[in-house]
Amino acid sequence: MATQTAETLTENETPEAVVVRFAGDSGDGMQLTGGQFTLSTALAGNDLATFPDFPAEIRAPQGTLFGVSAFQINFGSTDIETAGDAPDVLVAMNPAALKVNAPALKPGGLIIADTGEFSTRNLEKAKYEENPLENDSLAKWDVLAFDISALTLEAVKPFGLGNKEALRCKNMWTLGLALWMFDRDRAPLIEWLKAKFKKHPVIADANIAALNAGHAYGETAEISGPLKKVHLPPAEAQPGLYRTITGAESISLGLVAGAQLANLPMFFGGYPITPASAILHHLARLKEFGVTTFQAEDEIAAVCAAIGASYAGQLGVTSSSGPGIALKTEAIGLGIMTELPLVIVNSQRGGPSTGLPTKTEQSDLYQAVYGRNGDAPLAVVAARSPGDAFDCAIEACRLATRYMTPVMLLTDGYIANAAEPWKVPDPSAYEPFPVTFLEEKNAGDELLPYKRDEKGARPWIKAGTPGLMHRIGGIEKNADTGNIDYSPANHQAMTDARKDKIEGIARDIPLQEVAMGEDSGTLAVVGWGSTFGPIHQAVRRARKKGLSVSHIHVRHVWPMPSNMAELLAGFDHVLVPEMNTGQFKTVLRDQFMIDAHSLTKTSGQPFSIAEMEEAIAQYFDSTSDNEGGEVEANKTQLPSPKTVNS
Amino acid sequence: MNDMTPIETTLKDWESDQEVRWCPGCGDYAILKAVQRTLPQLKADPAKTVFISGIGCSSRFPYYVESYGFHTIHGRAPAFATGVKLANPELDIWLVTGDGDGLSIGGNHLMHVLRRNVDMQIMLFNNEIYGLTKGQYSPTSREGTHTPSTPQGSIDHPANPCAFALGSGARFVARGYDVSKDLPDVLKAAHAHKGAAFIEIFQNCIVYNKDVFEDFTAKKTSAETQIWLEDGKPMLFAKGTKGIALDQESFALKVVDVEGDDWQTAGVLVHNVKSRALAHMLVELPFGPFPMPLGVIYDNPAVTFESAVVEQNKQASEGKTPDFAALLARGQTWTVSGTAQDPV
Ligand code: SF4
Numbered sequence: 001m002a003t004q005t006a007e008t009l010t011e012n013e014t015p016e017a018v019v020v021r022f023a024g025d026s027g028d029g030m031q032l033t034g035g036q037f038t039l040s041t042a043l044a045g046n047d048l049a050t051f052p053d054f055p056a057e058i059r060a061p062q063g064t065l066f067g068v069s070a071f072q073i074n075f076g077s078t079d080i081e082t083a084g085d086a087p088d089v090l091v092a093m094n095p096a097a098l099k100v101n102a103p104a105l106k107p108g109g110l111i112i113a114d115t116g117e118f119s120t121r122n123l124e125k126a127k128y129e130e131n132p133l134e135n136d137s138l139a140k141w142d143v144l145a146f147d148i149s150a151l152t153l154e155a156v157k158p159f160g161l162g163n164k165e166a167l168r169c170k171n172m173w174t175l176g177l178a179l180w181m182f183d184r185d186r187a188p189l190i191e192w193l194k195a196k197f198k199k200h201p202v203i204a205d206a207n208i209a210a211l212n213a214g215h216a217y218g219e220t221a222e223i224s225g226p227l228k229k230v231h232l233p234p235a236e237a238q239p240g241l242y243r244t245i246t247g248a249e250s251i252s253l254g255l256v257a258g259a260q261l262a263n264l265p266m267f268f269g270g271y272p273i274t275p276a277s278a279i280l281h282h283l284a285r286l287k288e289f290g291v292t293t294f295q296a297e298d299e300i301a302a303v304c305a306a307i308g309a310s311y312a313g314q315l316g317v318t319s320s321s322g323p324g325i326a327l328k329t330e331a332i333g334l335g336i337m338t339e340l341p342l343v344i345v346n347s348q349r350g351g352p353s354t355g356l357p358t359k360t361e362q363s364d365l366y367q368a369v370y371g372r373n374g375d376a377p378l379a380v381v382a383a384r385s386p387g388d389a390f391d392c393a394i395e396a397c398r399l400a401t402r403y404m405t406p407v408m409l410l411t412d413g414y415i416a417n418a419a420e421p422w423k424v425p426d427p428s429a430y431e432p433f434p435v436t437f438l439e440e441k442n443a444g445d446e447l448l449p450y451k452r453d454e455k456g457a458r459p460w461i462k463a464g465t466p467g468l469m470h471r472i473g474g475i476e477k478n479a480d481t482g483n484i485d486y487s488p489a490n491h492q493a494m495t496d497a498r499k500d501k502i503e504g505i506a507r508d509i510p511l512q513e514v515a516m517g518e519d520s521g522t523l524a525v526v527g528w529g530s531t532f533g534p535i536h537q538a539v540r541r542a543r544k545k546g547l548s549v550s551h552i553h554v555r556h557v558w559p560m561p562s563n564m565a566e567l568l569a570g571f572d573h574v575l576v577p578e579m580n581t582g583q584f585k586t587v588l589r590d591q592f593m594i595d596a597h598s599l600t601k602t603s604g605q606p607f608s609i610a611e612m613e614e615a616i617a618q619y620f621d622s623t624s625d626n627e628g629g630e631v632e633a634n635k636t637q638l639p640s641p642k643t644v645n646s
Numbered sequence: 647m648n649d650m651t652p653i654e655t656t657l658k659d660w661e662s663d664q665e666v667r668w669c670p671g672c673g674d675y676a677i678l679k680a681v682q683r684t685l686p687q688l689k690a691d692p693a694k695t696v697f698i699s700g701i702g703c704s705s706r707f708p709y710y711v712e713s714y715g716f717h718t719i720h721g722r723a724p725a726f727a728t729g730v731k732l733a734n735p736e737l738d739i740w741l742v743t744g745d746g747d748g749l750s751i752g753g754n755h756l757m758h759v760l761r762r763n764v765d766m767q768i769m770l771f772n773n774e775i776y777g778l779t780k781g782q783y784s785p786t787s788r789e790g791t792h793t794p795s796t797p798q799g800s801i802d803h804p805a806n807p808c809a810f811a812l813g814s815g816a817r818f819v820a821r822g823y824d825v826s827k828d829l830p831d832v833l834k835a836a837h838a839h840k841g842a843a844f845i846e847i848f849q850n851c852i853v854y855n856k857d858v859f860e861d862f863t864a865k866k867t868s869a870e871t872q873i874w875l876e877d878g879k880p881m882l883f884a885k886g887t888k889g890i891a892l893d894q895e896s897f898a899l900k901v902v903d904v905e906g907d908d909w910q911t912a913g914v915l916v917h918n919v920k921s922r923a924l925a926h927m928l929v930e931l932p933f934g935p936f937p938m939p940l941g942v943i944y945d946n947p948a949v950t951f952e953s954a955v956v957e958q959n960k961q962a963s964e965g966k967t968p969d970f971a972a973l974l975a976r977g978q979t980w981t982v983s984g985t986a987q988d989p990v
Contacts, residue, residue, distance in 0.1 A: 234982075239981075241975055241979050243976070260970060267732065267733055289973070290968070292955060297755065307726060309730065309733035312737065424975045427971055463714040463734065467693065468693070469715075471708050473718065474701075
């Protein structure tokens with residue numbers, strides 16, 4: 001079913017989905033406001049997807065354009081798979097927030113603005129020559145402007161807070177209004193505020209008062225015109241227990257689950273880096289699940305300590321983002337060489353170098369698949385959504401321990417920070433994969449630490465096991481004994497063995513499924529990672545128009561499932577949308593000799609459904625001179641020699 | 647050091663089947679023998695002993711010891727060792743590094759393993775040169791060292807390993823040298839210390855930096871050029887005719903002559919391994935005007951990192967039943983029943 005977003009909220013009919021964007025100064029608490037609104041949305045039973053978009057600076061100068069922090073949520077009574085393209089409602093807490101975000105707003109959409117912040121100084125900082133609320137520059141939208149600052153001050157007056165502290169409650173006032181607008185229960189939020197400010201009950205009370213005042217304002221104030229109460233009925237969902245979850249949370253839980261399924265304690269070595277740190281924070285609170293967290297002196301030490309822990313019999317895990325993964329690379333090579341289990345989580349962000357720390361990108365795929373010295377294969381698993389990251393983390397642990405290998409789990413800034421409703425899984429539904437350590441010599445009275453099993457994996461020998469003393473290291477090792485062996489035939493054999501082992505994983509993973517559509521046809525849109533939502537929605541819309549399009553979404557990026565070649569061969573065209581310059585497309589071309597084409601985007605923002613639809617349409621538009629070749633701005637590749645059959 | 651069940655072994659039991667591949671005459675052989683001779687005296691258990699190294703000539707060491715061994719990557723051995731120790735605090739870890747591995751590429755990790763006080767013996771083989779890469783100057787090479795990468799002589803100031811260790815917060819600092827008959831005693835003291843025990847071992851690279859320590863290791867003059875420190879004993883050398891005293895005015899150490907046995911009158915200091923201030927002075931003593939201080943310079947144990955981690959993990963888990971299903975359902979939840987919604 002297509003998601004019908006609100007044409008305009010001023011109509012009386014109920015839309016199926018609404019997109020709201022909260023935008024303000026990075027100090028205005030917009031992420032928190034968005035997070036709490038998300039929770040209330042989830043509790044109301046709507047499906048949802050969010051997109052937090054914040055500046056890299058912790059406290060960017062107030063009122064500036066680059067200091068604008070925004071949180072977008074798409075929610076409704078149908079399946080929601082993306083954070084939505086264009087917002088229906090924009091809450092702008094200051095002129096800069098309006099300036100940055102208004103262009104995205106749907107025509108006819110609603111702007112709620114705090115006039116209290118539209119001072120000459122703030123207008124100047126936002127590079128407005130005139131007050132946009134007072135001219136006709138916002139004519140294509142409905143504007144509801146009133147002095148939220150003053151109303152908040154009024155509401156919290158009884159609590160005797162200083163002006164600055166009192167104004168901090170503005171976000172709760174605004175949230176109160178939003179809760180009224182979408183007919184939400186305030187009670188869970190009031191509980192949350194009480195818990196959050198347990199040590200400062202006055203602050204809690206002030207925030208609650210502001211929340212109530214915002215709500216009452218919607219209820220009673222004589223707002224004529226655009227503001228209407230909208231009630232979205234709950235979305236259909238599988239029965240069960242639900243909660244909201246971000247990717248960082250679900251990866252942490254998935255890693256704990258993976259370690260438990262492997263029957264191992266987990267050692268997590270991390271170093272602070274955006275947007276990966278949240279995983280370290282979550283795991284640091286889960287010590288009772290046999291988790292040891294270690295904040296190392298740098299990225300290198302974090303991975304090295306994790307490998308050390310694996311050597312001593314724990315499940316070693318490390319996590320970072322692209323720049324940190326680059327630093328870890330040499331040690332990952334040692335993990336591959338010594339064939340020890342290791343899970344490496346990469347929360348990708350915009351690159352190269354420091355790049356865009358708080359923005360999302362999928363540009364570390366080459367790094368994951370190819371980015372090491374020597375022939376150094378490892379397995380790569382990519383999560384497509386916050387909820388999916390849980391299963392992917394378990395899969396990474398499974399592969400690492402079964403195959404005695406480093407496994408890279410790719411996620412990104414979008415998945416890490418975004419929240420979605422998540423059906424709480426039943427841990428007993430997962431097949432355990434308990435690890436067996438080698439306890440005695442494995443070749444008569446000889447120990448052969450590199451003797452492989454039928455999967456090509458060597459035995460895991462815990463340092464400290466009586467009678468199994470042996471030495472490992474980064475120098476090429478003898479194929480059986482693991483002793484240093486530089487001989488040509490041995491290096492050939494070991495290179496082959498490492499490669500075969502990883503390629504063999506293809507036999508141990510599910511066949512590639514089609515996420516939507518038939519398993520052959522005109523166009524396959526092949527994605528990986530967090531592009532799942534926009535691809536899925538766009539393919540759904542295209543199929544409604546009768547187009548022969550299927551969506552294939554790849555979790556096992558390396559090695560790929562064994563039916564990939566056959567599956568892709570069933571389509572006339574393969575389009576690969578990615579938030580990079582075409583990395584997975586290159587891998588697909590290389591692996592399957594197919595004429596895959598790219599839809600690329602590297603603006604730090606996720607794809608919109610519209611962009612995706614447009615790209616799909618070009619394969620079916622008979623009047624177009626585009627032969628199913630490149631779409632979007634990327635003109636660097638040759639167009640497809642095939643013609644579109646439509 | 648760790649608390650192992652005592653095991654009876656001989657030197658032979660600690661020799662692996664691997665052919666030792668250092669240059670003939672290299673000081674590493676003597677250190678290897680000293681270690682293999684010491685381990686049986688410590689009643690060490692080969693299965694609980696792990697040698698971990700980085701990259702360099704010295705870092706081949708683990709291959710030659712019949713125990714667990716991990717030859718890792720350049721400079722990072724302390725980080726691997728930290729992970730091993732945290733994962734299994736029962737293991738007795740010997741870290742083998744060199745002046746390039748430990749103080750150049752791995753300076754950061756060495757600093758942090760010392761600061762954290764992870765229980766292990768850290769042997770830094772200082773030969774003041776890069777041997778394995780064929781003789782470039784190292785961070786401990788003296789100014790003016792001529793090497794392929796410094797044909798006009800090196801111009802940077804050398805690092806002082808023991809001062810670095812103390813500055814990083816080490817609770818045990820000692821010195822020895824490859825062919826010294828007293829090296830096993832230094833190793834034993836390091837092993838007896840619970841926590842990170844740092845030992846600088848001067849090692850003769852006979853190929854690229856031959857006899858660079860000859861001025862204090864030469865047997866003929868060693869009585870004059872070495873001072874072996876012992877806790878609670880006066881700091882005497884040159885067969886008791888000289889000692890180390892404190893110059894009250896400059897607040898610096900000085901060499902004094904001792905008449906007969908009367909070191910007290912000469913003001914000779916009594917070594918105190920628990921005195922951090924004294925340790926700082928001793929590691930900074932310039933060789934030449936002073937003899938080379940050897941033996942245990944500082945030994946003042948503190949809580950070890952791994953024991954603190956284990957304790958914190960224990961406390962954090964206390965009274966909590968690890969219920970994973972409950973963990974998954976943490977936070978605010980709602981139930982969907984049938985196809986209709988009933989938010990809770
Ligand atoms: S190069 Fe020097 S340190 Fe290395 S093995 Fe040869 S003599 Fe020993």
